[in-house]
Amino acid sequence: MSNMWWLSIPIIITLFILLRKLNSRIQSPLLKAISNPVFLAITIFAVILVAADLSYTRFYQHSQLLSWLLEPAIVALALPLYQQFIHIRKNALLILLSCTFGVINATVVATLLSALFDVPVHLAASVAALSVTTPITLLITDSLGGIASLAAAMVIFIGLLGALFGFMLFRILGIYNHQAQGVAIGTACHAIGTAAALNENTSIGAFASVAMALSALVTALIVPLLYPFLSKALL
Amino acid sequence: MMKTTQVLSYPVLRYLISSALIIGSLAAAKTIMHLIGGGFPAPLLGMLILLSLLLCGLVKEQQLLPCASPLLNFMPLFFIPAGVGFIEHLGLIRQHWQFLTATLIFVPLSSLILISYVIALFKGRDHNE
Numbered sequence: 519m520s521n522m523w524w525l526s527i528p529i530i531i532t533l534f535i536l537l538r539k540l541n542s543r544i545q546s547p548l549l550k551a552i553s554n555p556v557f558l559a560i561t562i563f564a565v566i567l568v569a570a571d572l573s574y575t576r577f578y579q580h581s582q583l584l585s586w587l588l589e590p591a592i593v594a595l596a597l598p599l600y601q602q603f604i605h606i607r608k609n610a611l612l613i614l615l616s617c618t619f620g621v622i623n624a625t626v627v628a629t630l631l632s633a634l635f636d637v638p639v640h641l642a643a644s645v646a647a648l649s650v651t652t653p654i655t656l657l658i659t660d661s662l663g664g665i666a667s668l669a670a671a672m673v674i675f676i677g678l679l680g681a682l683f684g685f686m687l688f689r690i691l692g693i694y695n696h697q698a699q700g701v702a703i704g705t706a707c708h709a710i711g712t713a714a715a716l717n718e719n720t721s722i723g724a725f726a727s728v729a730m731a732l733s734a735l736v737t738a739l740i741v742p743l744l745y746p747f748l749s750k751a752l753l
Numbered sequence: 754m755m756k757t758t759q760v761l762s763y764p765v766l767r768y769l770i771s772s773a774l775i776i777g778s779l780a781a782a783k784t785i786m787h788l789i790g791g792g793f794p795a796p797l798l799g800m801l802i803l804l805s806l807l808l809c810g811l812v813k814e815q816q817l818l819p820c821a822s823p824l825l826n827f828m829p830l831f832f833i834p835a836g837v838g839f840i841e842h843l844g845l846i847r848q849h850w851q852f853l854t855a856t857l858i859f860v861p862l863s864s865l866i867l868i869s870y871v872i873a874l875f876k877g878r879d880h881n882e
Contacts (some may be wrong), residue, residue, distance in 0.1 A: 679858075
């Protein structure tokens with residue numbers, strides 16, 4: 519087995535492409551959310567490694583080339599952020615304020631829950647930056663001293679929950695405004711939620727894309743300053 | 754001497770320029786973070802540097818596309834290896850499953866309610882134009 523680890527990257531790429539093709543063919547919004555290729559790929563590799571008692575460290579070492587590409591990819595996020603920014607100038611302030619409230623709320627609620635459940639500090643840091651897309655949460659959680667992979671899994675689950683139940687919640691709340699629904703889904707439920715929003719309505723999807731990009735920016739600026747303050751006060 | 758438009762018509766050169774802009778922003782961010790020694794993630798600072806260059810008009814959208822498009826298209830692939838890492842903490846997850854479940858429910862629920870209410874306050878609750 520030891521000389522088979524070099525297959526890690528080809529297997530990850532092949533599986534991801536296959537899962538993405540499968541996901542693109544699915545029409546039902548419910549199945550589309552559950553068959554999210556990242557969610558399925560992470561689940562499949564996790565099950566294989568645990569069931570076969572294989573070392574995660576070896577798996578990570580041999581697929582590190584993919585992780586290195588994450589850094590330039592995050593820099594490249596400036597492009598969709600810019601593309602969205604120039605289209606929302608009219609509503610920019612309200613959307614920016616809403617995203618900021620959402621990001622602060624997510625960090626405050628997560629830290630309050632950490633204090634309530636009296637969890638270890640590194641677990642509290644792992645849930646401090648959940649209102650942001652997965653690649654950004656990996657970086658921020660790492661910089662806060664949390665478990666980045668756990669935060670990534672949490673963010674993906676939150677996206678799935680948002681995609682499955684987000685619009686049901688809006689119906690219960692009686693909120694049908696596209697901007698309100700889109701910005702809320704984009705900020706709270708990131709990429710998977712945004713994909714569900716695009717499925718629901720293009721206008722809601724556009725607002726969700728803007729909010730997702732802006733919350734990445736807001737989280738990067740606010741959470742590294744807010745969380746140390748909150749953890750000192752509450753944990 | 755070749756004009757800029759002629760240079761940009763070569764796909765390889767366009768790709769190299771696009772890559773240089775992204776790698777250059779990342780390198781600048783890493784240098785800044787190394788010099789000031791803060792805990793802010795360098796790729797995020799790199800993203801902000803590149804966004805500033807775009808907003809100032811010093812870098813054009815078209816110049817970034819050749820390298821940025823494939824990077825963004827395959828970005829989910831890049832965090833799969835790190836995402837699998839949660840299996841290293843299964844004991845911790847089992848021990849604190851109530852906390853993690855509460856976080857999974859209350860963090861997005863409170864954010865969805867708060868944000869949608871804030872916007873509905875200014876824009877109304879009904880379908881908009």
